[in-house]
Amino acid sequence: MMSKFIVRGGNKLTGSVKVSGAKNSVLPIIAASLLGGEGESVIYDAPPLDDVITISKVLKSIGASITYENDVMKVNAQRITSCEAPYEWVRKMRASFLVMGPLLARMGHTRISLPGGCAIGTRPIDQHLKGFEALGAEISLGHGYIEAKSNGRLRGAKIYLDVASVGATENIMMAATLAEGVTVIENAAKEPEIVDLANYLNGMGAKVRGAGTGEIRIEGVEKMHGVNHTVIPDRIEAGTYMVAAAITGGDVFVEGAIADHLGPVISKLEEMGVQIELGENGVRVIANHPLKAVDIKTLPYPGFPTDMQSQMMALLLKSQGTSVVSETVFENRFMHVDEFQLMNAEIKIEGRTAIVTGGANLTGAKVCATDLRAGAALILAGLVSEGTTEVSGVHHIDRGYVHLAEKLSALGADIWRITVDEPVLEQSAQPAATIIKEEVNMFNVQPSWV
Ligand SMILES: CC(=O)N[C@H]1[C@@H](OP(=O)(O)OP(=O)(O)OC[C@H]2O[C@@H](n3ccc(=O)[nH]c3=O)[C@H](O)[C@@H]2O)O[C@H](CO)[C@@H](O)[C@@H]1O
Numbered sequence: 001m002m003s004k005f006i007v008r009g010g011n012k013l014t015g016s017v018k019v020s021g022a023k024n025s026v027l028p029i030i031a032a033s034l035l036g037g038e039g040e041s042v043i044y045d046a047p048p049l050d051d052v053i054t055i056s057k058v059l060k061s062i063g064a065s066i067t068y069e070n071d072v073m074k075v076n077a078q079r080i081t082s083c084e085a086p087y088e089w090v091r092k093m094r095a096s097f098l099v100m101g102p103l104l105a106r107m108g109h110t111r112i113s114l115p116g117g118c119a120i121g122t123r124p125i126d127q128h129l130k131g132f133e134a135l136g137a138e139i140s141l142g143h144g145y146i147e148a149k150s151n152g153r154l155r156g157a158k159i160y161l162d163v164a165s166v167g168a169t170e171n172i173m174m175a176a177t178l179a180e181g182v183t184v185i186e187n188a189a190k191e192p193e194i195v196d197l198a199n200y201l202n203g204m205g206a207k208v209r210g211a212g213t214g215e216i217r218i219e220g221v222e223k224m225h226g227v228n229h230t231v232i233p234d235r236i237e238a239g240t241y242m243v244a245a246a247i248t249g250g251d252v253f254v255e256g257a258i259a260d261h262l263g264p265v266i267s268k269l270e271e272m273g274v275q276i277e278l279g280e281n282g283v284r285v286i287a288n289h290p291l292k293a294v295d296i297k298t299l300p301y302p303g304f305p306t307d308m309q310s311q312m313m314a315l316l317l318k319s320q321g322t323s324v325v326s327e328t329v330f331e332n333r334f335m336h337v338d339e340f341q342l343m344n345a346e347i348k349i350e351g352r353t354a355i356v357t358g359g360a361n362l363t364g365a366k367v368c369a370t371d372l373r374a375g376a377a378l379i380l381a382g383l384v385s386e387g388t389t390e391v392s393g394v395h396h397i398d399r400g401y402v403h404l405a406e407k408l409s410a411l412g413a414d415i416w417r418i419t420v421d422e423p424v425l426e427q428s429a430q431p432a433a434t435i436i437k438e439e440v441n442m443f444n445v446q447p448s449w450v
Pocket residue numbers: 023024025027095121122123124125126127128129163164165166167168189300306307329330331
């Protein structure tokens with residue numbers, strides 16, 4: 001059985017949509033819970049995403065006990081029975097690799113399946129390993145696994161990252177919390193999710209300073225404990241709904257969106273002529289077409305996020321003029337271009353640059369989500385395409401969007417989700433509400449482990 005999203009284009013989106021907790025915060029935060037030798041952590045606004053379920057299963061397999069209901073996850077990691085994250089989990093989700101730092105710090109030993117590449121790039125882990133080695137760990141590789149061992153406690157060190165990697169900054173920061181002495185990470189990533197993780201770690205008793213700047217200083221402590229923490233709102237999910245409003249010429253309040261985290265996305269939308277109003281608890285997006293073409297260059301935070309590149313490209317297809325989109329973070333993040341072309345888009349790729357011709361008359365087609373954000377972008381394009389778009393590869397989208405069809409249809413979009421054996425473009429005349437109801441029920445199920 002396979003799920004698909006069916007989208008019929010043409011509706012303006014209006015109303016209010018609530019942003020869920022951030023995927024890229026909650027994953028390292030759940031991994032960091034392994035550092036709590038005492039007590040229990042309660043994580044609020046933990047979004048019911050496939051990735052969240054996957055990392056919870058990794059922690060469970062390591063011995064932590066977890067309950068998860070109504071977006072509240074409780075993690076008790078007092079007892080750890082294994083130091084290993086096997087292939088079956090890491091293959092499903094690269095972020096499983098984030099348990100390496102906490103396990104190494106807490107147990108002095110860990111064995112994790114190599115994450116390998118994925119659709120958007122090769123995604124090496126050399127900076128994570130360089131950091132662990134600097135902290136005194138011995139690293140060995142074999143049979144598709146990485147093993148890290150330390151002789152006693154890790155020791156604080158100065159680590160310069162060759163690239164400001166989000167994952168490496170998080171993994172090293174977590175490993176350093178229980179090390180002896182002071183660790184300084186230079187050229188650290190500055191994403192809001194790093195700050196959220198640092199706040200969580202400090203609540204657990206760690207001493208992390210400077211998160212959100214290029215230099216993070218961690219003074220090691222002897223033990224840490226569980227804490228209550230609320231995850232920040234997902235800036236990429238928020239940005240996706242902002243683009244949904246803009247592309248349909250709509251008027252949408254994105255509740256929970258933090259404007260400070262969305263600086264470059266807001267700036268680019270404004271450059272295009274979209275009206276943005278900053279409210280106390282969110283951002284209102286009002287768009288009247290035509291919109292102007294703009295150039296985009298992805299960069300580490302506070303630059304334009306690579307995770308918004310494909311959604312923005314969908315919008316540029318509907319703008320007036322030609323745009324140049326440069327992807328500098330991942331070497332292969334233009335997989336959505338082939339799919340856009342099936343929808344009548346005109347885009348030319350030259351190396352890591354895409355030249356996008358605006359004013360496209362997009363037409364609905366059967367397309368495939370090659371990764372999470374490519375999937376979101378295809379749905380956005382479907383909202384303004386003539387006829388019906390059928391998006392497969394939904395498992396990618398489920399990694400990062402909570403109740404996507406439900407949230408968009410509440411704004412007036414004609415979108416629903418189906419589960420099928422075979423392609424079903426012909427069935428798209430079925431009443432959306434009935435199918436959405438079935439799907440939402442299926443999708444609302446959250447495990448409650450004891
Ligand atoms: C779960 C999570 O938070 N995922 C986000 C995180 O991924 P992730 O943490 O994997 O991304 P990184 O910041 O590590 O990757 C950025 C760049 O650094 C390179 N690199 C990374 C590590 C390393 O050891 N060596 C190396 O060369 C990567 O190949 C890539 O070109 O940040 C990315 C960049 O904002 C986002 O797209 C992902 O959504």
